[in-house]
Amino acid sequence: MAEQEAAEYIDPNSGRASQPGGVAISHLGDQDGTPVDLGILDEPDDDEDEDVEDEPESDDDGEYPEDGTIPEVKDWVDDDLNRAQEAIDREHQRPNPRSTLLDYLESMLEG
Numbered sequence: 831m832a833e834q835e836a837a838e839y840i841d842p843n844s845g846r847a848s849q850p851g852g853v854a855i856s857h858l859g860d861q862d863g864t865p866v867d868l869g870i871l872d873e874p875d876d877d878e879d880e881d882v883e884d885e886p887e888s889d890d891d892g893e894y895p896e897d898g899t900i901p902e903v904k905d906w907v908d909d910d911l912n913r914a915q916e917a918i919d920r921e922h923q924r925p926n927p928r929s930t931l932l933d934y935l936e937s938m939l940e941g
Contacts, residue, residue: 894920900931907935914938 894916895902903921907913914935921927921935 896920900928900934903931904934907938909938911939 894913895906898906903917907917918932918935918939921932
């Protein structure tokens with residue numbers, strides 16, 4: 831019974847293959863519209879979606895995102911002027927400070 835539930839279904843009208851539940855996965859068929867038998871579809875890994883989050887990771891421990899992107903540094907700073915100054919200091923220590931980030935952070939401190 832489980833093997834029967836895992837088998838895909840080919841809609842005879844559209845030639846589209848779908849998993850149980852009716853989710854179409856592709857348009858399959860010969861030129862005359864005859865559906866192609868794919869056998870049994872692989873079940874998706876439940877673990878694949880665990881690492882995906884709707885919101886960017888928050889830095890709960892309060893540490894500066896050393897190798898962070900500009901948006902990650904901005905998120906870490908938020909509207910905290912102390913963090914803005916720390917980010918400026920850290921950015922100046924980089925071999926190639928990011929001028930757009932520095933401009934953004936310095937404008938925060940100015941006003």
